[in-house]
Amino acid sequence: MLKLSWHAISGHLILILGAIFMTAPVWVAFMSSTHSAETLFREGLQAWPGGHFFENYNEVLFVEGGVMKRVTASMMLWNSLLLGIGFAIGKVVISTLAAYAIVYFRFRLAAPLFWIIFMTLLLPLEVRIIPSYEVVAGMGLLDTHTGLILPLIASATGTFYFRQFYKSVPEELLEAARLDGANAWQFFIDILVPISKTMIAAILIIMFVVGWNQYLWPLIMTTNEDNYTLVIGIKQIYQVLSEGGELPQFQKAYALTILATLPPVLVVLVFQSWFVKGLVESEK
């Protein structure tokens, strides 16, 4: 028989309350998204499933004018995916290359370039948001995916992470590779990249979530509805809601919320151990 002490019971109690605190808002949002506007308006938030799941999500995902004038949630989903994946891959590519140069080469400008990269850690995009906007506007990149992603990958968190990892790679590897006649590019692509596979995967996962969840930058630099991401769509539908109208379409706001939440949550849940590893290691 299990011997349950008071201490163990109170521990479970605290954890259950904590788990409810962390999941209840999303549960309520999900359940409310399966009800009709009338039900929500009359009876408030819903804790159990209703019968309008397919109707609501279909309308939000595929019907023009369902959430906004023209753009549908499936288009926003696509934009969000592009941003998340583009950001993650872009960041991994430039930071593995830069970290490789810093760790494995001696060159004259190494020190100043390292400090330039280091400086980016100090200033988040938020504090230089307006000049960044002007730069991107000046290059004619407003409302493009390039203009959306490039300024976001300027910060060097990934570079430091890979620099740390490369430093821990045994030096014998390079010696052996050079004896075998490998050049700099071959060593990088045939040896370094394969042995950092799990690191790369962990960083990709973290960066996908970070990219997907970007808000302020996409908000100011996308003006064309066609380029909205789901997270930006959230802001727009909120404005529609607060403007009023006939019957507030809360169920659509909730459906959009769930759609914006689902992909990053799935990625985190499916790759949980990699994700935890990537997060804990990259922030150090």
Add this chain to the structure above:
Amino acid sequence: MKRVQFSHSPIPYLFIAPQIIIICIFFLWPAAQAIYQSFLLEDAFGLSSQFVWFKNYKDTILTDAWLQSAGFTLVFSFLVTFLSLALAMLLAVKANEVIQGARTYKTMLMWAYAIAPPVAGLMGNLMFNPLIGDLYYFLNAMGWDFNHKLDSFDAGFVVVLIAVWKQVSVNFIFFLSGLQGIPKSVIEAATIDCKSNLRRFWTMTFPLLAPTTFFLVVINITYAFFETFGIIDTTTGGAPGGSTSTLVYKVFTDGFRGNDLGGSSAQSVVLMLMVLALTVIQFRFIERKVHY
């Protein structure tokens, strides 16, 4: 630096070039622009501008609105940091102790990491919506004359609650990994020496978590300063009367809605200095951790 390296050649410049080019165009140049613009005053039509030294700083930083925003940012950052750290530490300690259901608890406590701040903001906002929000009814039924649209304390309450909710999972993950790093032998020795769970927490676990906690304090302050933008923008929008506007939110509203480029830039520069100070503190701490 590796002892074994490739010799002099243009190759390293090719490898580092993509990052440096992106940094120069999208980081150094805008940052320099922000500093430059903070010394300029534009006329009403944006046609000409003139160099005015620190006038923008004097006109924006020394105003009641900025000081109010700075005050709110401080209180807000303190509350968010303290509450989310305390809650996450409690949950992490308990999750590290239990045997049954540990995996489920951990998953349920960490998955909210993936939710974007503005999405959390919208969910919270609807919960407090006077039309359908259950929490709005609940608080009013409890006798709290709750109205976050009009009352600045209530608005602050909403923003802090959502910001804490969003941050608990990150702190939880770090605390848990910190707890798992405590050697079994230390825990066993402490269990033999000290029967009281509470005392064992304060004399063993808490000090051993101190490096993690210090590190998380910096992370949380940065979060409260910058990443809560999405939460504020989707809940109160700084209302009522700018009482829930953080400094970053004010940079945004002054610059984009108010079109006050010089003033907004001056605020940006002040924020940069604040972050710089925070980073210096962080690195002094990291140096200490290396010796530790």
